[in-house]
Amino acid sequence: MSTQLGNPVEREFAEELSRSKGEPAWLTSLRGEAAELAASLEWPKPEKIRIDRWNLTAFGQYSKPQAFSSESELPEAAASLVSGTGALLVQRGSGIVLHRLPEELSAKGVIFTDLETAAAEHPELVQKYLFKAIQKDENKLTALHAALWNGGVFLYVPKDVEIELPLQALFYNDDANVAFAPHILIVAERHSRVTYVDNALTIGGGADAVHHSMIEVFAEAGAKVDVASIHQLGGNVIDMTIRRAVLENDARIQWVIGDLNDGNVLSDTLSVLKGNGSSSDAAVVTIGAGKQRMSLTTGAKHFGLNSDSNMVTRAVMKEESTAIINGITKIEKGATKANGVQTEKVLMLSPKARGDANPILLIDEDDVTAGHAASVGQxxxxxxxxxxxxxxxxxxxxxxxxxxxxxxxxxxxxxxxxxxxxxxxxxxxxxx
Structure with a gap:
């Protein structure tokens, strides 16, 4: 059964908003095309979760915030999540309010700025990768996000550059009526190494709201990328987040996902092991409470020879909360010697709580190793x-x-x- 919900944006609106922000013509066109696609596409239909019962059109209005002069202007709840004096980006609502990049990183050719600025200043890089791991025409969510994303992060690490300290991003919203939709694009060239950490939170309650965010990671041959993403959004906010990584030969990614929201959640994290010897580790932790409804999917798609994936999810469910946890390992024909392992475990603290752990192995190649474990209990x-x-x-x-x-x-x-x-x-x- 199709999910028919209204389209909260038209092509003309998306293009006019893009032009008002001074974005390049190619990005204006992309946004317009995505808005038009959204009208004919359906929302994602996750397993056993009726997202058509959620208020998915509360996307808010774009509002450009005033820049901060220093971290001292951050509210306490947000400031407590910022550590050290290294690279930092802070987004409040629809736009960036604080940006810090140490000179030693800039001198090495590292780019760490908001995605809107990067689209104007580094169009050849952004256009090459933007919406290539996540296609704008996958469903209504990806199309609307492509039309409406704001602020965001562009992180580019040149060949052979290894960065020791994590680069941090903080996304927070203190007005439920303001659009809150960051897009993160990470490009790690050959044999580079980087750690990216972000936090997303809301401050205060208010009207229903939707936070839609996406992360695209491209790791070239031999690159190593660690991504840690922790979300703690309020009970009035629906968190819809898609994360994708594309890995070339001998590239590696490590995901650390903390879905600690108080509202409903749709979370989908996928590693595409395109190259030989590529590897992916994903660790996901969540706690459900109240009447939360959560769909959490972690996946690995193997194309490369000797590729390796490991996925671990732990969920604790309280009160009347529900979590549908899917682990999907797909080994394509020709991905010989691939190895895929996954574990999903759910601990229920209430007789009214529900947790479903669904390990899925899809294997089209004989010479592979794959396994799974799943448990649900009190x-x-x-x-x-x-x-x-x-x-x-x-x-x-x-x-x-x-x-x-x-x-x-x-x-x-x-x-x-x-x-x-x-x-x-x-x-x-x-x-x-």
Missing amino acids: VNPEQVYYLMSRGISKHEAERLIIYGFLAPVVTEIPIDTVREQLQQLLERKLEV
Whole structure:
């Protein structure tokens, strides 16, 4: 059954908005084409989640924010997520308000700026990659995002450049009526190395809103890219995020995803292992509460010989929340010696909570290795009893078991600041 919902944008509107921001003609045309496509495309139809019951047209209005002179102008909730003095981009609502790039990185040819600026200043790079990993005509969501994205990030790392410190981006919105739709484009040339970390959050409540964001990563031969993305959006916000990576020979990506929102979530993360010897690791952690509805999909598509993927998802479901967790490993014909492993585990803390773990292996090649594990269950009463017999309260015993359940994901995060931040957010949401 098709999902028929209204189209919140017309071609003329998208093109006029683009021209008003002084964007290059090729980008104006792309936005217009995408808006026109959106009228005939359907929304994504995730497994067992009725997103047609969500308010998907609350995209908000574009509003250009005033630039900040320093980090001191950030609200406390946002400022607490910024660490160090390295590269930083901050987006408030529809646009960038703060930008910092150390001179030593700029001197190496590193580009780290908002995507709108990059489209004007580096058109040959942006046009080559923008909406190439995520096609604008995949569905209504990708088309509308291509028409309406704002702010965002463009990160380009030249050949052989290795960056030690993470580059940070902070996306926050404090007005539910303002459009909030960052697009992140990362290009890592041959044998480069980079770590990108972003946080997305909303401050305050208000009307229903949709946060739609997309990440495209291109890792050329031998490049290594780490991406950590933690979302903590309010209960009035629907978070719809698509992440894709395309990996060439011997390239590697590591995803760390923290979906810690209070509202409904559609999250889709996919690595395309195009090159021989390419590899992908993905770690996803989430906690559902209230009446949240979440669709979380992690995937790996193998084309290259000896390509390797590993996916781990851990979900804790409270109260009346629901999570549909899909792990999809696709090994194409010709991807000999490929290896794909996935694990999805759900811990339910309430009899009214629901968690479905769906491991899927699609294999079109004989000479491969692939495996999966999935489990859905409640806190083991015997474990609780054992800890209580050692003088630990029931509440503390359950808390320790939950943290132990999440530990295989959290402790493997290689970035200290991200690991510590994620741990704090998990504790906050578990205690609510």
